[in-house]
Amino acid sequence: MSSSANAPIGIFDSGIGGLTVVKAVMEKLPNENIVYYGDTARVPYGIKSITTVREYALQITDFLLSQNVKAVLIACNTVSAAANEEVRARCGDIPVLDVVDAGTQAALEIEAKSSSIGVIGTLATINSQTYERAIHAFDEGKRVFSKACPMLVPLAEEGWISNEISRLTVHEYLQDFRDKDLDALILGCTHYPLFKPEIEDYLKESGTKVIDSALSIATKTEAMLAERGILNPDEQTGSFTCYVSDKPQRFQILAERFLGKKLNRIEISPLL
Amino acid sequence: MSSSANAPIGIFDSGIGGLTVVKAVMEKLPNENIVYYGDTARVPYGIKSITTVREYALQITDFLLSQNVKAVLIACNTVSAAANEEVRARCGDIPVLDVVDAGTQAALEIEAKSSSIGVIGTLATINSQTYERAIHAFDEGKRVFSKACPMLVPLAEEGWISNEISRLTVHEYLQDFRDKDLDALILGCTHYPLFKPEIEDYLKESGTKVIDSALSIATKTEAMLAERGILNPDEQTGSFTCYVSDKPQRFQILAERFLGKKLNRIEISPLL
Numbered sequence: 394m395s396s397s398a399n400a401p402i403g404i405f406d407s408g409i410g411g412l413t414v415v416k417a418v419m420e421k422l423p424n425e426n427i428v429y430y431g432d433t434a435r436v437p438y439g440i441k442s443i444t445t446v447r448e449y450a451l452q453i454t455d456f457l458l459s460q461n462v463k464a465v466l467i468a469c470n471t472v473s474a475a476a477n478e479e480v481r482a483r484c485g486d487i488p489v490l491d492v493v494d495a496g497t498q499a500a501l502e503i504e505a506k507s508s509s510i511g512v513i514g515t516l517a518t519i520n521s522q523t524y525e526r527a528i529h530a531f532d533e534g535k536r537v538f539s540k541a542c543p544m545l546v547p548l549a550e551e552g553w554i555s556n557e558i559s560r561l562t563v564h565e566y567l568q569d570f571r572d573k574d575l576d577a578l579i580l581g582c583t584h585y586p587l588f589k590p591e592i593e594d595y596l597k598e599s600g601t602k603v604i605d606s607a608l609s610i611a612t613k614t615e616a617m618l619a620e621r622g623i624l625n626p627d628e629q630t631g632s633f634t635c636y637v638s639d640k641p642q643r644f645q646i647l648a649e650r651f652l653g654k655k656l657n658r659i660e661i662s663p664l665l
Numbered sequence: 666m667s668s669s670a671n672a673p674i675g676i677f678d679s680g681i682g683g684l685t686v687v688k689a690v691m692e693k694l695p696n697e698n699i700v701y702y703g704d705t706a707r708v709p710y711g712i713k714s715i716t717t718v719r720e721y722a723l724q725i726t727d728f729l730l731s732q733n734v735k736a737v738l739i740a741c742n743t744v745s746a747a748a749n750e751e752v753r754a755r756c757g758d759i760p761v762l763d764v765v766d767a768g769t770q771a772a773l774e775i776e777a778k779s780s781s782i783g784v785i786g787t788l789a790t791i792n793s794q795t796y797e798r799a800i801h802a803f804d805e806g807k808r809v810f811s812k813a814c815p816m817l818v819p820l821a822e823e824g825w826i827s828n829e830i831s832r833l834t835v836h837e838y839l840q841d842f843r844d845k846d847l848d849a850l851i852l853g854c855t856h857y858p859l860f861k862p863e864i865e866d867y868l869k870e871s872g873t874k875v876i877d878s879a880l881s882i883a884t885k886t887e888a889m890l891a892e893r894g895i896l897n898p899d900e901q902t903g904s905f906t907c908y909v910s911d912k913p914q915r916f917q918i919l920a921e922r923f924l925g926k927k928l929n930r931i932e933i934s935p936l937l
Binding site: 433434435436440441442445516543544545546548550551553557558562565607639640643 | 705788820823
């Protein structure tokens with residue numbers, strides 16, 4: 394057993410969406426300690442330039458390393474797309490997993506019918522073509538259809554998850570995917586798991602499997618920690634510390650919506 | 666004539682929404698020079714704490730003062746709400762106008778039937794109760810009904826101005842205002858003028874006058890410059906310089922949607 398098995402897992406996102414990853418990791422690995430950093434003062438990253446996203450991602454990485462984390466999970470598709478290599482270089486021997494890689498691998502494990510995969514995400518994630526590159530690195534023959542869905546993040550944050558407006562918005566964005574006979578559709582944004590039931594319902598006749606990368610990265614984290622012998626051996630429930638760069642209005646309500654449970658303590662730690 | 670009559674008017678916003686104010690000022694005062702600052706690296710301000718908004722507003726004010734502006738227009742409801750006094754103190758003898766004050770005065774000029782005024786805006790603007798305070802400072806007898814409409818900003822930025830989704834969203838937010846017999850409804854966010862036709866249509870049977878504070882502040886600016894004798898005497902069309910803290914994806918398309926015309930040159934000048 395490594396000496397760092399009791400150390401926390403560091404998870405970060407541009408805001409609070411990454412709490413869907415925290416939720417999945419807590420369910421899969423309940424006795425792991427978790428430190429989360431949400432850059433709520435500077436969210437959203439999706440509309441910023443790549444240079445700016447890289448600078449912010451490395452500031453957060455340094456913060457997590459200062460907390461002696463045993464692994465870093467990039468729970469932000471925009472950062473995975475723009476700064477994945479930079480974060481890995483900064484972490485050295487500390488393993489780094491990211492939602493793009495996890496979602497891609499899960500999509501590639503689906504039995505192929507059409508050899509087509511769909512991806513939805515923020516403008517930055519889609520424009521960066523990261524998922525196309527990640528998918529083609531494993532299988533050049535896959536066709537990839539992608540679509541930016543910028544309205545889904547504010548809908549999730551307004552709490553309009555299953556009303557007429559959210560239904561019409563999901564249909565507006567996904568109408569082109571309905572007749573494409575996709576093997577899988579990757580939810581390429583940490584906010585999107587909240588719309589998974591509506592998306593699955595809309596695509597149900599197409600046989601498309603909807604991939605929630607929060608679940609995928611939690612599964613990969615368990616395998617990686619087991620392989621390195623650094624699963625936390627403690628039997629009690631792990632601790633959870635939630636750092637944010639600003640505590641915005643409605644933070645508590647939103648955070649608990651993504652985390653799926655009560656959040657008792659939040660630390661404010663600006664990086665500016 | 667003051668020696669500063671040829672100096673530019675400084676206009677700023679947390680992002681690009683303030684370009685609706687630039688548009689209105691250009692139409693009202695075509696020969697004035699304008700310097701705009703949009704803090705696109707740190708938008709949106711509406712979800713940040715008041716302390717953070719104040720810090721950012723003063724950084725931008727210092728930038729505009731360094732450009733030797735003859736007046737400062739706060740084209741951001743969030744900043745008007747959170748940092749109005751701080752910006753005025755920093756500007757000293759340079760006059761400062763803001764969209765909250767301009768919108769409030771325009772609403773109070775409407776002939777009263779019910780003595781009720783409605784206000785819509787971001788969460789930060791509405792929660793700050795700035796419009797209530799501004800209205801009651803002039804007339805304690807007015808009733809004020811306010812409503813946060815956080816989905817309207819992303820809808821405007823997606824370009825969904827008059828489709829079924831934007832119509833349903835406007836109706837969802839304004840349904841409580843329909844039977845309140847309001848004298849006026851203040852559009853308390855610089856993005857909202859894009860929805861003015863839909864809002865006017867939805868409220869048309871109520872006789873409510875919809876107040877676009879971009880038009881209001883442009884009218885006040887003309888009066889203020891005339892009173893101080895610093896209207897620009899040049900006969901040619903004024904210059905326009907657009908500074909942003911980051912050039913986000915789709916910036917050009919969005920900026921031109923708000924400005925209502927082509928934008929040839931953008932300067933990137935981060936304040937971080």
